[in-house]
Amino acid sequence: MAKPSYFHLIRRCLSRNPPYSLPHKPARLPTCVSETIAQSFTVGIRRQFSTSDDLTDLRDRILLLTEKPTVLVNEGELDEIRLKVSSLADDLLTAGHLVDLAEGDDLTDLATFLDSRSAASLLSLSRPGLAFVELLDRLKSRPRLAVQVFLWRLKQADAGLQLVSEEYAKVITLAGRSNKFELAKDLFSDAARRGIRSTAIYNSLMSAYLYNGLSLKAIAVFDELTRDPECNPSIVTYNILLSIYGRLLLIDKLEKVFKQIHEHPNFGPSLNTYNILIAAYLTAWMWDRMENTYEVMKSGHVNPNSFTHCLMLRGYANACYIEKMEKMYDLVKDQVNKSVPSLVRAMICAYCKSSDKDRVSKIEELIKHIPEGDYRPWLNILLIRLYAQEGLIDGMEKLISEAVNRGVRVKALGVMKSIISGYFTCDAIERLIRFVMLAENAGWRLCRSLFHCKMVMFGQLNRMEEMHNVLDEMENFQFFRTKKTFLIMYKAYSKAGRMFEAETIVGMMWKNGFLDTTHALIS
Incomplete structure (x- = not known):
């Protein structure tokens, strides 16, 4: 007992x-x-x-x-x-x-x-x-x-x-x-x-x-093992040690351990050894060494498996090597589409950062493989910016509506400027007005460029009164008038042939210190 x-x-x-x-x-x-x-x-x-x-x-x-x-x-x-x-x-x-x-x-x-x-x-x-x-x-x-x-x-x-x-x-x-x-x-x-x-x-x-x-503590256990006369480290032991150094991004020590494995008289690198090494280089964003390890692996006696290909796919996606990413994706497409949505998202990110002419259609195909309910706010915002850059206003507004309904708040100035540029490129002033109201209510970050865009678009349509009213909106949100604000108004009045108002704008620029005696009159 x-x-x-x-x-x-x-x-x-x-x-x-x-x-x-x-x-x-x-x-x-x-x-x-x-x-x-x-x-x-x-x-x-x-x-x-x-x-x-x-x-x-x-x-x-x-x-x-x-x-x-x-x-x-x-x-x-x-x-x-x-x-x-x-x-x-x-x-x-x-x-x-x-x-x-x-x-x-x-x-x-x-x-x-x-x-x-x-x-x-x-x-x-x-x-x-x-x-x-x-x-x-x-x-x-x-x-x-x-x-x-x-x-x-x-x-x-x-x-x-x-x-x-x-x-x-x-x-x-x-x-x-x-x-x-x-x-x-x-x-x-x-x-x-x-x-x-x-x-x-x-x-x-x-x-x-x-x-x-x-x-x-794990390293201390390894040291204890090496001092134990009864036991010797195995390839599994060294693989765990590689994992430790890879996780800590201690690449020099990682490569030293890998060299010891290569020189060991009783065993050599295993499939897991190479996978751990590739994962470490991937984490450290060392793309050349990641690729070299993969090539050495293929040329030796250890064949890559699907996990190796998934690691390489993620590495190429993070590095935005689009052509290599697509070739690797072909090797594990079925597995990734079915059970690895994180890799699908990584590929979408890579396409968003690329200049691929078919990136929108490729992204829309990949989105089909993300499970319903697996929502990521950062991915939604990334796609909003993509659609804005491509001038796809309908798709952009659908994503904006989804973000607002989910309580997402956009604070990135670059995203807001992309949305503004999208509306400007498509000459969609009414949609821009609605977006400003929506963004204000949703707590999104407003910026001076948004109001300047409204002024430019109103000026192009000779809607001078509405252009002038934008100044009041700027004051309500504590955006002070800049030299660019007055230049937009001057060019709008000049283009419309309303020179009295244009000269008045020049006087306001003098008054606010945006012109001095060394400046020539605005042409």
Whole structure:
């Protein structure tokens, strides 16, 4: 039976404010067992890639590990175990309320539930760790639940059911994903106390720290691994280290680690190695090195996958390399259109900044692949500016109306000037008047150029009284008259042949200090 005092301590790891630490008993560890490690790399950027979009983020979490048992078993036996584990996992997920963290640290209900499903017997059906690692993998969508099940598993270990390193590696990763990095550290220490340690467990703790943004702690774990005579860093270890330096934009250190991987006698760069390297260069906006890495990858023995192509697509989009972006898009079009709207938005941004003659039609085709309800104010404003630049007033006003209805406020002077220019180019004075009223009510930024545009357009139509009334509007919004204001009025009166009013404007310019004795009369 488990010691009550010890089990109580480890259960408290799940409390919201846990004043705990697992007991540490130094032990001489055995030689590490060999292991096969499959890993997946998940990346996102907040700042560079659309303000909380996704890939939001490369900052959206990191290298996650999936440790798999190393001892091969009969395929039929493995299928039977997976079937039983899958059934147990489904039952746990359905009855998740039994282990709700809000209920505190009492795991009695969970233990009763697992005992009723003969979970302990299931774990002993195969070699140690095989069934439980599979169970943890099935529960990864609920990492906190998985961690609690592991605490029950510790009690079984104290009762004689052997623990193996793969189980610790998996649960440490899951503890990190549930934002319990302190618990991950305590589980690492508990493995050492039991005489269980492996490279996979070090990797999982590094991953847990990196997942929670604790890069320096992750590096410290790497240093500890290099000093451990029982274990050696693996390619997974170096990939996590690459992720750390890439995330911190420490490119010199990143390239130093990559060189060590190339020179290592036991392994070389993997697919994930190149993907991490490309992602780092992408984050640092180092387009040449990003491309060079991709070319080296293709010329070697590692074939790019769809994730590699998506990284390259984002890089080309951010760099506005339109032709290269379109070629890369052709390689992953179906995947991007179906499930990666952030890349669709990145491509739209690239087209908005480009001079491509067909950019509007290409953008409208891409917009079809953005899910309804996936609204981004910044993208709406970008499209408003695009339609204004292209003189597509109907489309521009539709987007303006949508922005106003959603409570979006435009404060960018460049966007406002583009809208004004759009109305001026299309000679749409009445629409401009309505827009001014709409922008005022919606709290958008008004500017002097907006009123000057109205004056010019009224002058061209010989609507002098309305042009003069704009001066009162400017005063209401505290836009003072400038030399340009008077020049607009002078040219309008002169063009209309009303020279008395034109000369009056010249006098007002003298009076306001916009002309002096050195200036010739305005022609």
